[in-house]
Amino acid sequence: MSDKSSGCSGFNFLEQPALPAPRLTEAQAAELLVRRYGSRGEVTSLGSQQDCNFLVSEGGDPVAVLKIANPAFTEAELAAQDAAAELIARSCPELRVATPLPADDTEPAPNVRLLPFLAGGTLNDRGYLPPAVVAAMGELAGRVSRALAGFGHPGLDRILQWDLRYGNEVVTELIAHVPRQRDQILAAAGEAWSAIARLADELPRQAVHLDLTDANTVAGPDGLPDGVIDFGDLSETWAVSELAITLSSVLGHAGNGPASILPGVKAFHAVRALQRVEAQALWPLLVLRTAVLIVSGAQQAALDPDNAYVTDQSEEEWRMFAQATAVPMAVMTALILAELGFSAERPDIQIENRLIAGLEPEAVLTLDLSDTLEHADTLAAAAVRDGAELVLTSFGRPRLNRAPLLSQAGPDTVETGISLWPAATTRVLAPWDGEVIGRTDDRITLRGLDFELTLTGVASTTAPGHVHAGEHLGVIGQGGWTRLAVRPSGAPVAPEFTSAELAPGWLALSRDPRTVLGLDPLTDTATRDLLERRDDSFAKVQEHYYCEPPQIERGHRHHLFSTAGRAYLDMVNNVTVLGHAHPRVADAASAQLRRLNTNSRFNYSAVVEFSERIAATLPDPLDTVFLVNSGSEASDLAIRLATAVTGRRDVIAVREAYHGWTYATDAVSTSMADNPDALATRPDWVHTVESPNSFRGKYRGAEAHRYATEAVAQIGQMTADGRPPAAFICEPVYGNAGGMALPDGYLQQVYAAVRAAGGIAIADEVQVGYGRLGQWFWGFPQQQVVPDIVSVAKATGNGYPLGAVITTRAIADAFRSQGYFFSSTGGSPLSCAIGLTVLDVLAEEGLQDNALRVGEHLKRRLLGLRDKHPLVGTVHGMGLYLGVELIRDPVTLEPATEETRAICERMLDLGVIIQPTGDHQNILKTKPPLCIDMAGADFYVDTLDRVLTEGY
Template sequence: MTDVRDEPGLDRVRGFDFFTAGELPAPNLPAAEVAAILADEWRLAVELRPLGSQQDQNFLALGVEGEQAGAPVGVVKVTNPAFTATELAAQDAAALRIAEHAPDLRVATTTTDAAGRPRSVIADTSDGLRSIRVISFLDGGTLNGGAYLAPGTVARLGELAAQVGLALADFEHDGLDRVLQWDPRFADRVVDLLAPHHPDAGRRRRVTDAATAAWARLAALADELPQQAVHLDLTDDNVVRSPGGLPDGLIDFGDVTRSWAVSELAITISSVLHHAGARPVSVLPAVRAFHALRPLAPAEIAAVWPLVVVRGAVLVVSGEHQVQLDAGENAYAAEGIEREWRIFEQATSVPIDVMTTVIADALGVDAAALPGASPRPADLVQLDRLVHGLEPGRVAMLDLSIMSPAVDAGAWLEGELLESRLAQAALASGADAAVLPAGIPRLTLSRAREQVAPATVPTGLDVWFRTATALVSPGRGVVTTSGTGLVAVALDGGLRLDLDATRADAPHRAIANAPSSGTKLAAGTPLGTLAPGARLRVRLQHADAPPVPHAVQPETATGWLALTADPAPLLGLAAAGPDAASARDASDAAELLERREASLAEVQEHYYAAPPRIERGWREHLLDVDGRAYVDMVNNVTPLGHGHVGVASAVNAQLRRLNTNSRFHYGAVVEYAERLAALAPDGLDTVFLVNSGSEATDLAIRIALAATGRRDVVAILEAYHGWTYASDAVSTSIADNPDALTTRPDWVHGVDAPNPFRGVHRGADAARYAPEAAARIMALAAQGRPPAAFIAETFFGNAGGIPLPDGYLAGVYTAVRATGGLAIADEVQAGFGRLGHWFWGFEQQHVVPDIIAVAKAAGNGYPLGAVITTREIAAAFRSQGYFFSSTGGSPASSAAGLAVLDAFRDERLQENALRVGTRLKSRLEELATRHPLIGAVHGLGLYLGVEFVRDRGNLEPATAETAAICDRLLELGVIMQPTGDHLNVLKTKPPLCLDDESADFFVAMLDRVLTEGW
């Protein structure tokens, strides 16, 4: 094109001009014709497969001869005839520039001629003269499609955008002088031109309204936005990931032009928004990564989200127009319609002001200092009181935050009922008013089993008054809305006051005598009388801001709260201030993590790279400081569930009376030992009480050594038993200790892990494990080293809840006893009814051990473990001196243990483990029929493992996938962690109080992850 036109802020346009080009249909050549041109001009024998393009025509070229048969040899681009040769040269030059400046990136460049120059051919085709190029093929695949993008991938997109921006910062070329419909500098004109073609009037209006508002912001910032050469299309479709890794390749330079530099970032993050699970805040990793390499100027930060909005608008109107233009023959454009609408919907789902503040906050920048930022509402005007005569000392401040005892025992699930009940109790106790403050996450606003974080941060305060209370205007203004329960006032100085009153017994009488809409007010003018006991919601917000919801999600709370002012001073109370609001700030969790890592040993690890700050639990739910509830599918430490009232009450009562060590004489330790021994098989009637599972297995080994006078122990490989000296010695899991197999002491002898799924013997051959282990024991005895004991988990927990082969323990126990040794059953995980069918794991194997080690479930998280054995074996330990435990067997731990046993009986937890566990396993097995990544579902009861494999034939462990799946599950509200030596098994061992709804939620979320990606 050689058309020239004048544009504001531009010199004469020498290249393509979208606004003078008229219709722009994509080339539509037959593949066979293009293949013939390649054979003539490039001497390439290829098969062509169509690739998508909005305005060009692209093919993947596959070799058909020799070693190249079926392999990609390049991408063929038939360029739209509207673009000039100078523009194509600019694209090739820009690709080479990026390749030179960012050698770690793979860049799809045009193949060259003998002189090393990018080569294109102007071919006389059935569709007229067409420019054809062959571009290098980058393997690994794009991010095309709607699959979920992990935060690490999103961050990498931001890095790529920054690297390209830096590489092209000083790139100049005549071919950059063009006017593209994708250039956000012309977004307003593009929308005006193409919106009338949109067939849906409702969608059309939404697009034009949003684009107009966003463009007004960009127009005000335009002079402060630096311009440079940009790729302008660094989207999910145009980046290529390294095989199995993060994006590291760039393709499609057809939109290279000069534009605002920040457009590179805005266009990149826009493409994230249509992917599964994406929300506006999903783009923050990319924004942070971009800013770390190429810092954004204040005006650019202010422009990011308006650019995202106009990008979404342009995509919607352009996509619809292109489909009509190509008469339904452009499948790429047609398939993109809903994808582009989702981008627009996500871009406009949060107001620009809110997202701009969220972005600035993520970058550590004060949003109030950005160009064009509105003043904070708190700085606009000084207001008088809404209520006269209220004394702060007569106001009860209610607390429903994560730390409040008011939400104990699951009371938070009562929601507003709990809020009202607490308020009425405070008023009944003599308070003149009860107040729930603004800005502090309320647990009563949380919900169990939610896929996204609930809106837990209130943007205003709630207040109840004991008596009928007169409300007055705190300043000059005018009533904009009036009703029996709602009054809104536009106050002079740029604030809006919203009063929303409800009264359970008489909702139509919540506010009496409210002034009518349009009434002009002076400070102190009556606004009506609030009925006694009614709830009044008070919110102050910027008058020009969009309506602010009652509560917002923590992830965007900083943006929403920037539009509001704390109404507390209207009641004569101090504003909550930044300290009170800090609990909602994600940096609170990050700061605490830094302190943790500075004060705790590095080896004392934590779940997740960026863990949520968990400060409360209830049954199978864990809650973070923002009020997000997670279903806990991994915490076998608390079989009764979190926050169990019976255990807490028992321990609290005992601590008030007495707590000391087990050498003193008191009733709780005796009663607990008696009841625990009664649960064991006959003959196992003597109990040692300790602090933990590690101590229990350590003590069990020491007792066996003392009882037999021997020093050798046989243990199963790939198992974990604890971290004390003896329990660690018999632990051979390389997941817990990578050097486990090479650092065992010589008195530990390993036998193959009896894993019928991926062990050395599989399926029916698993029957060989027991005879081979027995033979090893006999061989040790023949060598003069008969073992003191054989120790094993009675259910192969570390491998993911795999039942031992039938008869395994019977065969091995017989062998060890035949040589004079003892059988130790590690029941730390399997014991206490977790298997559902049996209280002890060894019952599943129809055997009785000589020594039982148990913990975890015994105290429901309180430090308590036990060793149970015979009187005779226990007596042999006397040769080792005295034994006592400061915490295990103390009055408090014994009280905890008794409360746990009571709860197991009264709440029928073993029965629940069987019923819910059977349902859960069945539903997981159904998932396996639809998702090949699931190699097997192991286990019984609520002791399950979902094992992921890349290939069901060779069982290659899907280790990286398992870690990523756990991270995605966390986003969706499920706590899950990997287990097994290959860390490829979901450790599915939830509290035994797990109900059907939570089990189903876990399955549904796992199904979603396996369907959408991780």
């Protein structure tokens, strides 16, 4: 028995380590409920490890929980729990707290309580817990900890197996019940206890709920926890235990790893500030908690093998332990300290001799590989040819070319040491007195009093033992890399590369090795947060993707790269139709800028060649081209052409569509996702027809043909009212609504009606044209129509601002009535050179055919998810313009708007860039660059499948 347990007035686990749960049937519980509370509600057994709990329902709705505490607990202990619950309810009115309901005092039964049911459900049945939920858990724990800080009661004098002050003893006592991995559990608990013991005397103590886990916090309407239940483990112990126990439960959820706890740590700290010593103890306490859970669960399963609650928890507890021990404790502690802004204790490295004698700083070139995909060998060799004597990589910075293109995990790209590439074979010397503690054919470690270094890729004959500063350690050869790492003596040996999320932890336990070369360490070039600077100078209405967007500075084909060394699969960039940073486009732009760039009123060949080429992709009589800067300008010009040729002003648009940001295109844009007041704020010359949405619109399935009938009737009524339309504008595939195909024959009927009324048919191909649909280069042929005007952009310049309007000679000539037309860069030599190159590459690389093949495969696989996950309502579109519509109910088709947003955030964490679209923002708009391959398509579907399975 521990000396710490002596004199305990309440329950003492160290004296009574076996605590089977009380046994009551549902019938007995129902009788007790009537006798003590006068309630005849329906009673259903709930799980508990050491107590006995029942859900009480009335009319099928849960109203209360009947809790029968283990008889081993004293009346004072139970009174303390009730008093703590009432204190928190008073102190934290923003929290819902289950405080006991009044009972019939004629039959005292202190171990029986009826607690109100808190609606919303606990978090333990959820899969992945996103950062917002983890932060809310930490905040809730902080509020409870702050409320209980001054709470005292005789019933707190108890020793529970869950009190981490006794965690190592509990593990030792119960380890025999564990069927596997006993050595690992004992080792982890022992290491954790060693770290805790050094800090124990300084850790603040107070009353602690001690079980604010995912099972005992209840979610509010927003899905974030705001309710607290089950005070059965209330004790006086280390205050930081509250947070350690709360966050340990996060690790039991699929998709949550060690770094997932950080939002909870930060949120707790904001409410109830952690002392440095508490931050240092937090992760060891969490590790110890997971070990205690495993041994306790194993013991309870032996005592109570029919207790499903205990056996069901086993897998989750093993996962918690695996995650808690996946990263060295020192690294996680350093990561937590960095997250909270506690300054690192970093004594300077003192050297007596340089590792390389005679090295001059000006002869050294340092590579920054964080923003290049080029191989480091190539860059180093080039630097040596240019005169560098030594080439170094950068400590603590990512190497972008190490990032796998398709990876759901954050890749190990951040270098924890540096690499050296000498121009000639070079001797290396000991920088301090020390012991050679390890040597292999190409690796040597020298440990000094304060620091140790490891050289990998070195030829050495130095035997293990003592060496003096300046003595020979080995030789590094020319034309190759030697790795150098430096760390405090005895610190964990860092991997050569680590992930961006763990880097602050590993780097805190490493040092910039430049010091041992006699060079100054790299300075931290971090400046004020980029998003803050953006908000200061860039109008906020120009929104950005994601809550915490990565900084993207480079792209390649269908991938984007962050400055943290992460590659993302780009599933939304229909602008760069050829793929990002296409070398042919870059070369064409560079060459043209070196020759000429002016405006189209000068006479040069490029504007003629591009106009001929783009017109040649269209059927007769579309043969005359206007060149502009953007899709908004293209569709704006199309509307102006129609009003000029007809002499009218009324335009018909389709609801749920987006056409641009100019005055005219904004006027005909009716998407409520882009403008919530879109339908109420249209000018009087804009008339809208029903959105031909055959999935969730007014007419569905076989009835979808009625959309065209209604539109034709509306056009007829406008004409009869003396306001015949100048134009009808519509995307041939419903891009903004998620790539939805129009009903068969829709445009045939509407175009015919518009033309019969003397109007113009405009096809907005800005999003769907240029080979994206696979089977068709343009969108309108799949509707078996030919418009009078086509507007296009985005794809035409592969990211360069280039748009076009293609129409008939007669319509173009009629625009003379408006004066002349001119666009400063539309049709410039640069624009046209890029436009010609895009057309060339589209054909030469077979990207339209690729859109057909990969698009069919992608849609087939996405439809497979619909059969597996009820949230997937349907998959719209064709080729590489698809939309995955997410719904909550297959009958009402209630849009899953919040779910879609959360899914996009989780997909980003797993390496996929995807965004919502549609009026309800419940469609994953799937429109990647046309160069995407089968592997990319499969990665997207597999990642979405994982998110829908694990949670978001």
